[in-house]
Amino acid sequence: KATGDVLLKVENVSKSFGGIRALKDVRFDIRRGEILGLIGPNGSGKSTMINACSGIVRVTAGKILLDGKVISHLPAWDVHAAGVSRIFQNVRVWNSMTVLENVMVCHAATRDTHVITGAIGTAKARADEDMAREDALKALDLMGIRHLANRRASDLSFGQSRLVELARSIVNKPKLLLLDEPGAGLRGGLIMELAEILKQLRNQGMTILVVEHRVKLVVSMCDRIVVLNLGDKIAEGSAQSVARDPVVVDAYLGG
Ligand code: ADP
Ligand code: MG
Numbered sequence: 508k509a510t511g512d513v514l515l516k517v518e519n520v521s522k523s524f525g526g527i528r529a530l531k532d533v534r535f536d537i538r539r540g541e542i543l544g545l546i547g548p549n550g551s552g553k554s555t556m557i558n559a560c561s562g563i564v565r566v567t568a569g570k571i572l573l574d575g576k577v578i579s580h581l582p583a584w585d586v587h588a589a590g591v592s593r594i595f596q597n598v599r600v601w602n603s604m605t606v607l608e609n610v611m612v613c614h615a616a617t618r619d620t621h622v623i624t625g626a627i628g629t630a631k632a633r634a635d636e637d638m639a640r641e642d643a644l645k646a647l648d649l650m651g652i653r654h655l656a657n658r659r660a661s662d663l664s665f666g667q668s669r670l671v672e673l674a675r676s677i678v679n680k681p682k683l684l685l686l687d688e689p690g691a692g693l694r695g696g697l698i699m700e701l702a703e704i705l706k707q708l709r710n711q712g713m714t715i716l717v718v719e720h721r722v723k724l725v726v727s728m729c730d731r732i733v734v735l736n737l738g739d740k741i742a743e744g745s746a747q748s749v750a751r752d753p754v755v756v757d758a759y760l761g762g
Contacts, residue, residue, distance in 0.1 A: 508574075510540035514714050515560065515591075515683055520569035520579070522555050522738075529555040531738040532569070537683065542705060542715045544729035544746065546722070548759050551735040553718040557687045560716065561593045562586035573683070590682035594672045594689060602661035606671055609660050610646055613675045614639035639678075646674035650704060666697040670704075677708065684708070686717040690724060702728040726750050734759065 515537040522530040530552045537543050545553050558564035560571055562583035571579040578586050600609050611617055616635035647653040650670040655663065660671060669689065676684060686705075690698045698721070705715055705728055719725050725732060725746065732749040734742040736758040742749050749755055 508539060510538075510712070512539045513537070514539040514574065515716075516572040516575075517556070517560070518570050518572065520556075520559060520571060521567045522552070522559060522564060523567045528738050530559070530566075530735075533735070533738070533740045534569075535733045535740065535743055537714060537716055538731075539714055540709065540712055541730040542709050542717060542728055544725040544732040545716060545718045545735065546720065546725055546732060546759070547735035547741075550737070552738045553735055554687055556735070557593065557685050557716070557718060560586075560683075561591055561685055591685065592676045592679065592681035592683070593685035594676050594687065600660045600663070600668045600671050602659070604660055605657050606647065606652065606660055606663070607640070607643055607656040609671050610643035610674045610678050611636075611639045613678055614642055615679050642678050643674070646678045647671075649677070649707065650674045651700070666693050669693065669701075673704070677713070680713075682714060684713055684715045686715065686719075688718050688720070690719055690721065698724060722750060 513536045517533060517535050520530055520533045521528065533556065545556060547553055555564055559566050559579065562578065562581050562585065566579050570577050573589055573591065576589070578589055578591070581589070604612070617639040644653060644656065647656055650673055652667060652670050652674070655667060660668065663671065673689070690701055693701065702724055705717065709715060717729065729746050731744060732746050733740060734749060734755050741758055742752045742755045744752070
């Protein structure tokens with residue numbers, strides 16, 4: 508499957524919460540190997556879209572396809588198993604575990620061996636654990652926090668916790684990574700570092716959908732951008748063209 512093919516297809520998706528129409532007939536594609544930015548003012552439906560793509564929110568109409576297969580009717584764990592990984596707007600790490608453990612417990616190999624079969628201590632369990640440790644360390648390396656591997660997660664700064672979360676979300680090498688405001692609460696320097704990390708992941712072949720409201724950051728990091736406003740898609744295109752689109756400037760950048 509080649510870079511540039513459609514990986515995720517959002518087909519005429521609508522979502523209502525009671526009387527609120529959070530998404531109205533939205534369609535766009537995410538191409539394999541790109542960073543697609545999803546922007547728009549507060550309440551425009553960005554988180555709802557990410558939630559729909561990860562199976563946390565059921566769409567009211569339309570569908571979402573991953574590699575040509577409909578995923579919008581699947582529960583979140585099946586969407587995850589199909590290769591869609593995400594982080595949430597609020598940082599969630601397990602404080603009593605070390606950084607390395609935080610990442611290892613999310614590895615498919617240890618999850619299956621320890622939790623499902625209870626095969627602790629067998630040769631297979633040890634091999635799985637070694638694999639999980641190796642992959643977890645690689646993920647920490649990518650985030651530039653391997654030196655924190657044995658620290659307790661409760662000792663980390665907010666920014667470091669965010670990087671642990673990111674390491675966790677890529678440890679199983681997902682096809683698609685969904686990020687809802689990954690830069691929220693981070694200081695300027697760390698935000699640019701995060702942008703570099705995401706570009707590096709993209710260069711290694713990962714596909715990323717990122718919600719972010721800082722336009723400069725979006726333009727510097729995204730290959731293409733989709734703009735939502737009050738649940739409607741109002742623009743789509745290259746970062747440069749979208750940032751200059753008068754409709755976008757009017758609805759969002761100007762405000
Ligand atoms: P954004 O992430 O762009 O700020 P959201 O997707 O969070 O926007 O919200 C879009 C609209 O849907 C808002 O009007 C919001 O109040 C509403 N909404 C989102 N989630 C729910 C929910 N679980 N129940 C009711 N309304 C919701
Ligand atoms: Mg949101």
